[in-house]
Amino acid sequence: MKKLTKLMAILLVLGMVFAMAACSNTAQKEKGEEQPSGTDEGAGEGTAGDLADIIPEETVTLDVYTQLANYSGEQIGWFAQVMKEKFNVKLNIINEGDGTFATRMAAGNLGDIVVFGNDSDEYIQAIKAGLLLDWEEDNLVQEYGPYIWEHMQPALEKNKKISPDGKLYGFGHNVGTSPEEHEAFFYGPFIRWDLYKKLGYPEVNTLEDFVGLLEEMVRLEPTSDTGAKTYGVSMFPDWDGNMVMMVKATGALYGYDEFGFGLYNVNTQEYEDALKKDGMYLRALKFYNQLYQKGLLDPDSMTQPYDAMIEKYQTGAAFFNIFDWMSMGAYNTPKHLEQGKAMLPLAAKDQKNLAYGLNVYGGNRVWTIGAKTNYPELCMAIINWLATPEGTMTSFYGPKGVTWDYDDQGRPYLTELGEACMADGNTQMTGGYSGTFADGANQINNTTWSKDAVNPEASNGDTYNYLRWETRLSRPVSEIEQDWRDRVGALDLNEYLEKKGHVSVALGTTYSEPPKSDELLVVWNQVAETxxxxxxxxxxxxxxxxxxxxxxxxxxxxxxxxxxQCVEFQKEQAEKRASLENEVKKLIEE
Known part of the structure; x- marks a missing residue:
């Protein structure tokens, strides 16, 4: 008999809680008891009365300082309406510009809801400065975040362990339900399959083979939907961190995960510094330079913002991308699919695409509450609702009953409008909600549960990821998508990569990068800029x-x-990461 480890025991308890909750809901329905409605609905188990007490009579504006946002200003559209309906609040989104964190730290007020891009340097600084709220003070999370408290204990425990004072200040994003599963693949590469088909499905053995392929594609289709010149790739600098984002992320096609100044090979558990001769980062850098030399790289790449870049993929001005949402998600609109055009995955024969293992401890993008907020209970209730199945689904797909729902068998599905919104973010919302789906998207830009975590409200065990829902995979697809399925022998990206053996999994662990010394931080920033x-x-x-x-x-x-100095620091961290991965491997094997 397998040994029941402490972690698996926790997960078993969580599973029992889910089951008990489901039984309770079923019993209520059988007895004819009504579920809480109005602003209380789905806000969290056991909070109906308490939540009613904290909903403000007059609309309140909450400052949401989020280092992950690509937007600044008042949240608009359908998500703003949902927040108004449920909590009577407006959200003022404050993104991370130059000096934003330092300015807010100096002012002694980070905001009401605060979302950090990582759980290291600035997050630790904020704790030490007393600018984040202790979630257990006055039983705040127990009373106003009961869903989080009941279902995310491993993630909460991780947060306490990395806090310098051992207190609870939040939890990391993308919380998972099992360490044995991995998230859906989102790394590609993705290409214009219709052009690939016209070229006779040429063989692609390795990354560099895409250069010649893209050259042929541009010859086939030299102009976009708008008549603009086409390119192999379009890039943008907005998300650059220690390195150029698109360059370092290309390493994911071969099992490399960004790790400080360099990449971590999840298969060998070895760290490779970014500037290593013949290393993955410089190889990817050369790949993009080869595209530029052949006129296949959008010349605006170094200066254009994300919005300008994504518009080019939406209009067919670029044919290759390593992210599914920048390629398939942007280009595969109903109109393009009807025209027999689509961006779809094509892995080179030697690739080992990276996928992230589900992490019951959560990731490094932290949900927190500012210590100076006048509405701690309200902030907690909002984060708690975002962690419930309804809140999670709404944040991903829009309002329940409008863009998604459950069928008579309890299986999640997208409505016709929901399908249109997922295919094209510019789809106009209906059902009492204004604006386009993209305009109204949740601009906090952080997740609670992983999309590939199991949705306890789905009767068939589906996850939150609509691309893998039973109701969706069983639907007929367009002619060009069917051509892809027939050619690769799979229904979707995940099945394709797994069948072909293009898989590398970065196990989810409790690893969190420690804060750097002031001296190292100065060096680090200079090196990053260089x-x-x-x-x-x-x-x-x-x-x-x-x-x-x-x-x-x-x-x-x-x-x-x-x-x-940076490399030595990162080598030490790689050893710690590998050690924690080995612990997870033991848990999975037992």
Whole structure:
């Protein structure tokens, strides 16, 4: 008999809680008892009376400082309406601009709801400065976050362990339900399948083979829907961190996960610094430079914002991307599918695409509440609702009964409007909700549960990921999508990559990068700026010789700033990460 570990015991208890909750709901329905309605509905188990007491009579504006937002200003559209209906609040989104964190720290007020991009440096600084609320003070989370308290204990315990004072300040994003499963793949690569088909399905053995393929595609279709010039790839700098985002993320096609100044090979558990000669980062950097030299890289890539980039994928101005939402999600509208056009996955033969293991401890993007808020209970109730099945589904797909619902068998499905919204974010909302789906999307831009966590309200065990729902995979698809299915022998991206063996899994652990010393942080920031600046210069090099010269200068400059200090720090962290992964492996094996 398998040994029941402490973690699996916790998960078993959580499963029993889900089952008991489901039985309770069923019993209520059989007795004819009504569920809480109005602003109380779905806000969290056992909070109906308490929640009614904290809903403000007059609309309140809450400041939501989120380091993950691509938007700044008042939340608009359908999500704003949902927040108004349920909690009588408006959300003022404050994103992360230059100096935003430092300015708010100096003012002594981060906001009402605060979302951190990671659980390391700035998050720890905020705790030490006393600017985050202790969730257990006055039983705040127990009373106003009961769903979180009952179903996310491992994630809450992780948060307490990484807090410098051992107190509970929140939980990390993408909480999972089982360490044995992985999230759906979202790394590609994804290409214009209709053009690939016209070219006769040429063989692609490795990353660099895509250069020639994209060259042929551009020859086939030199202009976009709007008449603009087409390119192989369009990039943007908004999400650059320690390195250029699109470059480092390309390593995911071979099992590499971003890790400080470099990449972590999840298969070998080895750290590879970004500037390693013949390493993955420089290989990917060269790949994008080759595209540029052949006129296949959008020349606006270094300066354009995300919105400008995604519009080019929406209108068919670029043919290759490594993210599913920037490719299939942007391009595969009903109109394009009817025209026999689609972006779909094509893995090179040597790829080992990265997927993230479900993490019962949660990720590193933390939900917290500002210590200076005048509405702690209200903030907690909102975060709690976002963690309920209804809140999770709403945040992903829109209002229940309008864009999604459960069928008579209890299986989740998208309505006709929901399907249209997922295919094209510019779809106009109906059912009493204004604006387009994209305009009204949740601008906090953080998750509670992983999309691939099991939805306890789904009768068939479906996850929150609509792409994998039974009701969706059984539907007929367009002719071009069926061509892809027939060619690869799979129904979707996940089945395709798993069948072909293109799988690398980054196990979910309690690993959290520790804060850096002030001295290291100065070095780190200088090195980061150097690597980003010179990486973009290298991408735009007009020849191989110029590319090599820029890379050499980048290495030299980075070393002058103290790059090796950063590498040594990251090597130590890689050993810790590997050790924690090995613990999870033991749990899975037992």
């Amino acid at each position: 690597i980003k600046t010179y990486s973009w210069k290298a991408i735009y090099a007009k020849s191989d010789a110029e590319f090599d010269a820029i890379v050499e200068e980048m290495i030299q400059k980075a070393n002058e700033y103290g790059y090796q």
